[in-house]
Amino acid sequence: VESGDYQGVYELFCGDKYVDHVLFILDMFSVPSYSVTFILGIVGNLLVIWITGFKLKCISAITVNVVWFLNLAIADFIFLFFLPLSITYLALGFHWPFGNFMCRFNSALAFLNMFASIFMLTVISIDRFICVFFPVWAQNHRTTGLASIVAVIVWILSLSFSITYFIFRDTYGTEDIVCVYNFHEDDFELFVLRHKATVITRFIVGFLIPYTVIASCYTVIALRLHRNRMTTSSKPFTIIIAVLISFFVCWFPYHVLSLLEISLYSVEDDFLSSVLPIGLPIASSLAFFNSSINPFLYVFIGQDFKAIFRTSIQSIFEKAFSEDSVQGDSKSKSTGLDSSTV
Secondary structure, three states: OOHHHHHHHHHHHOOHHHHHHHHHHHHHHHHHHHHHHHHHHHHHHHHHHHHHHHHHHHOOOOOHHHHHHHHHHHHHHHHHHOHHHHHHHHHOOOOOOOOHHHHHHHHHHHHHHHHHHHHHHHHHHHHHHHHHHOHHHHHHHOOHHHHHHHHHHHHHHHHHHHHHHHHOEEEEOOOOOEEEEOOOOOOHHHHHHHHHHHHHHHHHHHHHHHHHHHHHHHHHHHHHHHHHOOOOOHHHHHHHHHHHHHHHHHHHHHHHHHHHHHHOOOOOOHHHHHHHHHHHHHHHHHHHHHHHHHHHHHHHHHOOHHHHOOOOHHHHHHHHOOOOOOOOHHHHHHHOOOOOOO
16 A cells, blocks of 8 residues: 555565665566456446446435445445556556646545445444344334444544644655655654654554454354354345455455555565565555455355356345345244344
């Protein structure tokens, strides 16, 4: 994600001999992978937004699940829309021609997408928990209006945590302009302190705490369903699990490598110094790729693969976003819930 920082950071940590190597890796790997991510993600998320935001609305098929997935798609689409700026920056060999504001904005947008996605996934897990353990409350209060309010709160929190990346991003140079982080230009100790604080906060708030909540919710849900022998329509539930796994796989390497990166301030490690210049560009590309995966998960998991060729795109998404029942028919009748509640 911080691809523009590699040149300066690794000159500091590793010396000049690694800089050309990093640039080569970025040219050979990052630019093509970013381009594929952009093309697939723009098309896929635009379809999700169009169908969930407009087509389903026309037929009064908006559900709470649709609100969640629509906001995930919006977060991914906004980020991907500006991804060509990063592609151009890398393709030009770390020359940023778009001005200081866009340098700051583009960086903040990447982490706005990360925070919005993980916070929304956390909200979804809490939503599932409420549906299983408080079905009567969910029947009476779980509405698209309340879901929309929660989504707004998620966006506000995400913006609050991503504003740091707007403040500390800056451009330098006259002819070859670079877009890098400037945690402090003159005080190296303050630079290190802010860099460490930013990375650690991002890991705790944007990964560790959300995934602890998510894992706890789904573990308790699974135990409850198993103990009570409840049945569930697996399509929406499976989609959520798949989205969570894809987010973990795509973002966990980046967080780990970022933590290892700041450890170089305290400990000299030749192995890390040689691995990080290769690992971070790849991890960043993988993190970006997460924004293009979700729409395909909605389609291929929300509907049997063969049915994709037999039904229209709208029908596929309608079934993918349909609400499931966490309880069997007999259980639902006993609690007053119908199949559209969860």
